[in-house]
Amino acid sequence: MEIFRAHVLVCGGTGCTSGGSPRIKALLEEELAKNGLEKEVNLVVTGCHGLCEMGPLVIVYPEGTMYVHVQPEDVSDIVSEHLLKGRIVERLLYKEPVTAERVPHYGDLPFYHKQERLVLRNCGYINPEVIEEYIGRDGYAALAKALAEMTPDEVIQEVLDAGLRGRGGAGFPTGLKWNFCRKAKGEPKYIVCNGDEGDPGAFMDRSILEGDPHRVLEGMAIGAYAIGASKAVIYVRAEYPLAVRRLHLAVKKAEEMGLLGDNILGTDFSLHIDIKEGAGAFVCGEETALLASIMGQRGMPWPRPPFPAVSGLWGKPTNINNVETWANIPDIILRGADWFASMGTEKCKGTKVFALTGNVQNTGLVEVPMGISMREIIYDIGGGVPNGKKFKAVQIGGPSGGCLPESQLDLGVDYESLTGAGAIMGSGGLVVMDEDTCIVDVARFFLSFTRAESCGKCTPCREGIMRMLEILDRISAGEGRMEDLDLLEKTAHIIQDTSLCGLGQTAPNPILSTLRYFRDEYVAHIKDQRCPAGVCTALLTYYIKPELCRGCTACTKVCPTGAITGERKAVHVIDPEKCIKCGACAERCPFDAIVQA
Amino acid sequence: MPLKMVELTIDGRQVSVPEGTTILEAAESLGIEIPTLCHDRDLIVAGACRLCVVEVEQIKKNLPAACAQPVGAGMVVHTNNPRVREARRTVLELIIANHPLDCLTCEENGKCKLQKYCYEYGVQDSPYEGETREYEIDDSNPFIERDMTKCILCGKCVRVCAEIQGVNAIDFINRGFDTKIGTFYDGELIDSPCLYCGQCIYMCPVGALAAIPSRGLGRDYDVEKVATTCPYCGVGCQLALNVRNDRIVGVTNIADSHNQGYLCVKGRFGYEFVHSPDRLTKPLIKRNGKFEQASWDEALDLVAEKLGAIKAEYGPDAIAGLTSAKCTNEENYLFQKFVRAVIGTNNIDHCARL
Amino acid sequence: MTNSIEEIEQADVILAIGTNTTESHPVIGTRVHKAITRNGTKLIVIDPRKTTMAERADLWLQPWPGTNVALVNGLINVIIKEGLADTAFIEERTENFEALKEAVADYTPDKVAEITGVPAEDIKKAARIYATGEHSSILYTMGVTQHTTGTEGVLSMANLALVTGNIGRPSTGVNPLRGQNNVQGACDMGGLPDVFTGYQKVTDAATREKFTRAWNVPELPAAAGLKMAQIFAGAEAGTVKAIYVMGENPLMSEPDLNHARKCLENLDFLVVQDLFLSETAELADVVLPAASFAEKDGTFTNTERRVCLVRQAISPRGEAKPDWQIICELANRMGYEMNYNHPREIMDEIASVTPSYAGMDYERLDNGGLQWPCPDKGHPGTPYLHKGKFARGLGRFTPVEYKPAAELPDEEYPFYLTTGRILYHYHGATMTRRVEGLNELAPCGLLEVHPADAAQLGIKDGDIVRAISRRGSITPRVEITDRVKPGLMFISMHFSETAANVLTQAVHDPISGIPEYKVSAIRVEKIN
Structure with missing residues (x-):
């Protein structure tokens, strides 16, 4: 084995990659070669570190120095200063926003302080394409332990005792689900990994699959052993080409090493994993639609029962868990149920990965213990709302989740509390919104997503979401009526009550939660014909403050509709009938005389 | 068990x-x-x-x-209970917000399940307004009209075509609100693998699918339904001839039957021959190589006379009867009785073998 | 059918031989589809053409036409050799097994593969699937029977069912799917030269005695009459002088139509009773207009022996009359009194002289029909035959040998021609061609030609060609398709302009009298 004096980790996560990390990696390679360091310094592309806002990230070990926002021109400094001379490049270190202090060590970043990185433990640390690196971090030890020392029932008991609940959103106890499938009659049995992460802005599963694919494979192998399954399918979005490629590679490598395939680790246990690429339908994240899609049918849900555990793929017992759930399994087996259950709340054990996005300082991927408050996530980890704006709301649980206000921020994050507050855990999307966000607009945004992603099978979801969206459109266009709010509420409740699958049952959440916490804002749109956040264009009016207007006529020249009239050197006026609220005049006015009202 | x-x-x-x-x-x-x-x-x-x-x-x-x-x-x-009724009423309101209320001219009027339930739940119009789905009518083929504007997307046509017929001519296309039942590439039915069994028409709870040959000839309540046996292959499907003004205007299913109500294109649409202008309506007698219309008495007297004469001159075995795999049992019985008892020969056969 | 349509759905294995079920019996095709998709039934299809059934099959064997007997013997050979026979059933319920065993010993998979063109491995597979099914059901139609060895074909399948004990229980049996609406009934009613109703032999004195009394005649002819082919031969020879045709069109349905026409032209007197002026009616001296199925009451007996009511829906068109009335009037004119007020009275008479129909009357038939045998008024009908015991006691194995078809391709006529039906038409198409929509969907007869043969002949899809046999020629349009294999062509029987039976040969199964519609040799010429 080669020995290196330093390791340079370039983040290959989604955010950093789009920020230009492949170019950084190439330049580093070049620069190392130029300096004759290629034998001494190991250059590694890793999975996501989580702190995407600061990307591209480069981390240098053994010091654990993290460089942020690394640009091509910075590469030669990192090599010549840090790697040749041992001097840290100060200007590339993370700067604490409040104290403005530079933080040299990765581990000292406040972003990571309150995190509990279990599932993401290897992400950003190992090269996901090298199975040995995973093995070097205790990889496949849990599988070996399960096969050598535990009966399938003991494995299930361990998972039950750990209190692990499905991370896909519904929070069903994983051990219980496994047991149903284990007890179901029919051969062969299947296990499925749901990697159809469809929430806009979510990339938890993607990061795990890209950054630590073997963790998922190992979890699946343990689950298959416990359930008695011999076939497995990973359903992953085709929009994740890197994840797809790394999964294929990981399966191949694991098979070569006897960790998957026939007679795993010399035992009678065999598991064959297929990878099926989904075509990007949100509804295929729903179990039965996902199974239909795997079987080559249109991705449409079917009523349950029969549950997949009884009749799933090709009518055989099938157990489905999402990526994060599977990724939790190896540690539970290796370190024990008690260890796992020591984290989290009474009903929710372990950790949860969230994709933190929106108006928050540190957008990125975070893993926190269950029960942590949203305030801690948004402020302590996320660094709060940027640009001095005020926090307004957080949408948790993706497009089917709920929109929670400031008053709910001290809520501990777990399945029950979120549901009680009108949101859902979902797969872990957290979108932070500041004061400039219009709440009607937010509801419209999420509704337009679920409207487009509804499969069209059941009446309430297909027709109802459209009608709710149309009502929201009317409200934001200033054509709303107060009765619309009652109709919205009634329709939302009935869609929840009557829809076939989880998509429809949860799609009204954004409406119900915003009506619950921000009803005044709806009323302002309807009664006052006013959008308090100034987002809904139809409700804006521009007017010219007479005391500031000098009659320079600059505004009349840019107005596309001729809505502004006035003599030179006299106060101008805007005809609201003609004004299309484009805002060009306000931008052009040298005296800030034109304002929204 | x-x-x-x-x-x-x-x-x-x-x-x-x-x-x-x-x-x-x-x-x-x-x-x-x-x-x-x-x-x-x-x-x-x-x-x-x-x-x-x-x-x-x-x-x-x-x-x-x-x-x-x-x-x-x-x-x-x-x-x-009230909660259930409220939910159902809302579902109906959502459906009719996207369904033309053209019952006045709809073939399904009186039989339409949507109409029936709207009546029962007192749904007269919908509180929802907005976009509606509208499509061209597909009557590209001789038998099945598809008016997808009326479709409520229950999916029964898709399922009967796939699950029962195994034809898969149609399926759901598009998603969400834009979902539609269509053929491959949303073409016309005539270009699809459809075999025109018409099971989809039977399944359709509204007027989205209609039998073209029956259009405008009478609604369900206008017709008398006469249960009978299909005149085609040996399966002997039970079906109901829909009759109005002494004409067959359509065929409907009889679900409680050995054919479970299912029919093929011939059983469902193959009745038109009954009204063909080619039907023989008078006896014909060939004179000098040409057929001439005759009265029944004339024709039957002639046949009786000729057969009698041939029997008398050459014996009964000079006469043969070909009976019919298409006629009724009673007619076949009488025919062989006629050949055996009246003519006096066993020279009777039919094309049983094809 | 020995068993019922409904039972098909519960079969573990369906062996479909020579049946294009989805086109010829579509609603049974539906049952088969449901069986496969809902109950996991295995489907084995034996057919020279890649029909929809073949496409849906778990295993499809594609023999050359006319080699069924060899193939089925081959299946039995494998079953016996591999110990898959139901020895208890053979012991208890059959006789003559040793003779069968001896007869099929030669039909090894390899030899059968050579005769049929079906790979030996597939023969073994099919035998295993069929024999290991708890309920294995055989469906067949004319692909088995329309051969000079049609009877042997049926017997071989009976042997197959017996050797595996797949008879006399639900969802098993040997099940011919009858082609015409009332072909079963026409046979049941004695529309055959050797039997009265219910297959009571005319040669049996006691039976004749019964019928003379029932019909109030001094005597009835004792000798079996002429079969269809013999009637035509008699007409040609001048021994048959007159034919009375009710609702048939032999000038479409008979083999070697050119010859059949000459026979009919030779008659002194021809009466045809029909809905339309058919090809046969054109030759008649007198044509009598008959009422259609919708214009009269009566019953049809379907393929599962179910007697179903036909009910009058509309009045007869013009002066047309129901066939039963015409017969009565004619009988009365010829000095025999036949008076019935309604077909129900005729059914009562049928029940009185026919043991298998004895329990039937219109009241009882009103509720979905009854399956014969139905020997008394309390009997519920018989969904499947041979339960516990065969009519003759023990089931007898009748060893049969494969004999090649009467005409095989040669240098002059190098292609096999086989004939059959299509979905959109029925039989001689007298009815279906008068349904505009059906005609629109299937306007003409197509000669199916494999792409390889088409290339060799230099013909394209849609070309009109001349198909020529030793009997005559027709000029159909060509459809190039892999539904047929190289060397085999197919044409449907429905279209008079391209009548398949101009090409077929008037050779018959000596026992059943069925013509060999399924095998002829033809050559095809391009028309410029």
């Missing part, structure tokens, strides 16, 4: 049904009708229309669909 029985309460009445029975079936056994638009006893449960939702006290989360929800021991089910 004896079936395990499950006891439950539906609308305050106790019922015991085999395990695996759905709430819909259990209610049916009590004579309680639960409205459905997408359910058929012979199709795999889809749970799509959501009209059959009921309240189950033990299921807190939502209102389960009676067609898909199996009974559970001790369940307390309400099929018609």
Whole structure:
């Protein structure tokens, strides 16, 4: 084995990659070669570190120095200063926003302080394409332990005792689900990994699959052993080409090493994993639609029962868990149920990965213990709302989740509390919104997503979401009526009550939660014909403050509709009938005389 | 294996049904009708229309669909309480917000299940306004009209075509609100693998699918239905001829039959020959190589005379009778009786062999 | 059918031989589809053409036409050799097994593969699937019977069912799917030269005695009459002088139509009773207009022996009359009194002289029909035959040998021609061609030609060609398709302009009298 004096980790996560990390990696390679360091310094592309806002990230070990926002021109400094001379490049270190202090060590970043990185433990640390690196971090030890020392029932008991609940959103106890499938009659049995992460802005599963694919494979192998399954399918979005490629590679490598395939680790246990690429339908994240899609049918849900555990793929017992759930399994087996259950709340054990996005300082991927408050996530980890704006709301649980206000921020994050507050855990999307966000607009945004992603099978979801969206459109266009709010509420409740699958049952959440916490804002749109956040264009009016207007006529020249009239050197006026609220005049006015009202 | 029985309460009445029975079936056994638009006893449960939702006290989360929800021991089910009625009314309002209310000219008027339920639930118009789906009518083929503007997307046509016929001529296309039932590449039916069995028309709960040869000839309540046996192949499907003004104007299914109501294109649409202008309406006698119309008396006297003469001159075995695999038993019986007892020969046969 | 349509759905294995079920019996095709998709039934199809059934099959064997007997013997050979026979059933319920065993010993998979063109491995597979099914059901139609060895074909399948004990139980049996609406009934009613109703032999004195009394005649002819082919031969020879045809069109349905026409032209007197002026009626001296199925009451007996009511829906068109009335009037004119007020009275008479129909009357038939045998008024009908015991006691194995078809391709006529039906038409198409929509969907007869043969002949899809046999020629349009294999062509029987039976040969199964419609040799010429 080669020995290196330093390791340079370039983040290959989604955010950093789009920020230009492949170019950084190439330049580093070049620069190392130029300096004759290629034998001494190991250059590694890793999975996501989580702190995407600061990307591209480069981390240098053994010091654990993290460089942020690394640009091509910075590469030669990192090599010549840090790697040749041992001097840290100060200007590339993370700067604490409040104290403005530079933080040299990765581990000292406040972003990571309150995190509990279990599932993401290897992400950003190992090269996901090298199975040995995973093995070097205790990889496949849990599988070996399960096969050598535990009966399938003991494995299930361990998972039950750990209190692990499905991370896909519904929070069903994983051990219980496994047991149903284990007890179901029919051969062969299947296990499925749901990697159809469809929430806009979510990339938890993607990061795990890209950054630590073997963790998922190992979890699946343990689950298959416990359930008695011999076939497995990973359903992953085709929009994740890197994840797809790394999964294929990981399966191949694991098979070569006897960790998957026939007679795993010399035992009678065999598991064959297929990878099926989904075509990007949100509804295929729903179990039965996902199974239909795997079987080559249109991705449409079917009523349950029969549950997949009884009749799933090709009518055989099938157990489905999402990526994060599977990724939790190896540690539970290796370190024990008690260890796992020591984290989290009474009903929710372990950790949860969230994709933190929106108006928050540190957008990125975070893993926190269950029960942590949203305030801690948004402020302590996320660094709060940027640009001095005020926090307004957080949408948790993706497009089917709920929109929670400031008053709910001290809520501990777990399945029950979120549901009680009108949101859902979902797969872990957290979108932070500041004061400039219009709440009607937010509801419209999420509704337009679920409207487009509804499969069209059941009446309430297909027709109802459209009608709710149309009502929201009317409200934001200033054509709303107060009765619309009652109709919205009634329709939302009935869609929840009557829809076939989880998509429809949860799609009204954004409406119900915003009506619950921000009803005044709806009323302002309807009664006052006013959008308090100034987002809904139809409700804006521009007017010219007479005391500031000098009659320079600059505004009349840019107005596309001729809505502004006035003599030179006299106060101008805007005809609201003609004004299309484009805002060009306000931008052009040298005296800030034109304002929204 | 004896079936395990499950006891439950539906609308305050106790019922015991085999395990695996759905709430819909259990209610049916009590004579309680639960409205459905997408359910058929012979199709795999889809749970799509959501009209059959009921309240189950033990299921807190939502209102389960009676067609898909199996009974559970001790369940307390309400099929018609205010919450359920409100949900159904809303589902109907959502449907008719996107359904032309052109019952005046619709072929399905009087038979339409949407109409029936709107009537029963007092749904006259919809509080929802907005976009509606509108499509061109497809009558590219001789038999099946597809007016997808009227379609309520229950999916029964898709399922009967796939599950029962194995033809898969149509399927859902597009998604969400824009979902539509279409052929491959959303073409016309004539270019699809459709075999025109017309099962989809039979399944359609509204007027989205209609039999072209029956258009405008009478609605369900205008016609007399005469149960009979199909005149084509040996399966002998039971069907109902729809009759108006002494003409056959259509064919409908008889579900309780050895053919389970199913028919093929010939059984459903192949009746037109009965009204063909080519039908023989008078006896014909050939004179000098040309047919001339004759009275029955003339024609029958001639036949009796000729057969009598040939029998007298050459014996009965100089005459043969060809009976028919298309005529009734009674006619075949009489024909062989005629040949054997009246003519006096066993020279009788028919094309039994093809 | 020995068994019922409904039972098909519960079969573990369906062996479909020579049946294009989805086109010729579409609603049974539906049952088969449901069986496969809902109950996991295995489907084995034996057919020279890639029909929809073949496409849906778990295993499809594609023999050359006319080699069924060899193929089925081959299946039995494998079953016996591999110990898959139901020895208890053979012991208890059959006789003559040793003779069968001896007869099929030669039909090894390799030899059968050579005769039929079906790979030996597939023969073994099919035998295993069929024999290991708890309920294996055989469906067949004319692909088995329309051969000079049609009877042997049927017997070989009976042997197959017997050797595996797949008879006399639900969802098993040997099940011919009858082609015409009332072909079963026409046979049941004695529309055959050797039997009265219910297959009571005319040669049996006691039976004749019964009928003379029932019909109030001094005597009835004792000798079996002429079969269809013999009637035509008699007409040609001048021994048959007159034919009375009710509702048939032999000038479409008979083989070697050019010859059949000459026979009919030779008659002194021809009466045809029909809905339309058919090809046969054109030759008649007198044509009598008959009422259609919708214009009269009566019964049809379907393929599962179910007697179903036909009910009058509309009045007869013009002066047309129901056939039964015409017969009565003619009988009365010829001095034999036949008076019935309604077909129900005729059914009562049928029941009185026919043991298998004895329990039937219109009241009982009103509720979906009854399956014969139905020997008394309390009998519920018989969904499947041979339960516990065969009519003759023990089931007898009748060993049969493969004999090649009467005409095989040669240098001059190098292609096999086989004939059959299509979905949109029925039989001689007298009815279906008068349904505009059906005609629009299937306007003409197409000669199916494999792409390889088409290339060799230099013909394209849609070309009109001349198909020529030793009997005559027709000029159909060509459809290039892999439904047929190289060397085999197919044409449907429905279209008079391209009548398949101009090409077929008037050779018959000596026992059943069925013509060999399924095998002829033809050559095809391009028309410029």
